[in-house]
Amino acid sequence: MKRKIFLGSIFIIVGIGLLLQQIGFWDFGQVISTWWPLILIAVGVGNLFADSDSKTLGIILILLGAWFQMRELNIITHSIIRYFWPLLIIAIGISILLPRGSRNLDYKFSGKETTEDLVDNITLFSGVKTRNISKNFRGGSLTAIFGGIDMDLKDANISSGNASLNITVAFGGIDISVPPGWKVVVKGIPIFGGWSNKTNNINYVNLEGPVLTINCFVIFGGVDVKN
Template identity: 45%
Template sequence: MSKSRIFGLILILLGGFIILNNAGVVDIGIGEIISTYWPLILIVAGIYNLLTNPAGRLGGFIVLLIGLFFQLNNLDYIAAAEYISFWPVIFILIGVSLLFDKSNGKEIDREKLNVFNIFSGGDYRIISNNFKGGSSISIFGGADIDLTGADISIDEARLDVFTLFGGADIYVPEDWQVVVKGLPIFGGWDNLTRHNQDIDNSKILSVSCLTIFGGVDIKNKK
């Protein structure tokens, strides 16, 4: 059974338990359990991304830290209001974003793409003849990545995409083969590329996604 079907089955069972609990058919205290342990979803997602997306570990690390913070707060190991406030976190994340590619709207002739968008969006046009992949992180923001001017000279290029309350649109040449995998949590992805007989199987773009309340679309330009 695929990971998405397993996750879907878990959600169905969880929803069924909640309905039975609300109707008074069973008393399993599911509301208290969810309110206390919901950050475990973020913790598991962060660990999953760290283990499966070597090029996109920053996204998994951020999600893991957020999950740990809220879980410790819910278990009363820390008092969030006493140790952290919202605005310093924003400053730190914006500072981190400045360390990544900021070639918004410009052509990028590099083998690796590493972009970080928070509370903003970015447009990136890649023209490298030896594109090898990279990572894209969007938190409350989005990224438009245009790869139609790029070429793959190796067997496979790997692009790791992380979205948290954000999204990403990725445009690829029509002769590329696109393989998408990953973990959706209240989000998802769509491979909308056109399949034709002219696809060069030696040009493979492997897209690994972690989407949390977000989405990723991979498509060809019209």
């Protein structure tokens, strides 16, 4: 819900800014061209306070936003800017090599547990890991924009026989784990992306049991469904 409020607020602010430009209050394009790095900083701060497995992305976004903002305000000179990308690549490499506390060697679940029958998850420049143990799971919607969602449904149950998930992925990825007895149907529109159904009951036509239908819209991303 917090992410939906944040994303909706961004659209409202941009809309108000464009409206004020139309009535001659200011040049919104000039404001955006100068202060756009504050958006990166705001998203990074939001990531630090979100239920996410890692805060690394939030810190990176804040640093990127601060760097670009200082450049727009001419606080950083051109001679310093040329060192930015090499230093960023080095930092990413160090981040990959460093051990992460969120990796559990005993494979115990370390995310958020929920009993919602209908899910509504949105990730924006971040990641979230959840386990749903609903006894009457009916589906819902998952949206990952420049981020990822890892949803564990292995302990959930579809009592009504059918459930439907609407998935939107843009420059991100969504992983879904389902019980072995579920039949999974994946369909939708891929644009420079795709999905993978690795469940046991891919040939679901002559099988009995609950059915999970996943409707995907994927652009520059991927969806992975497995047992």
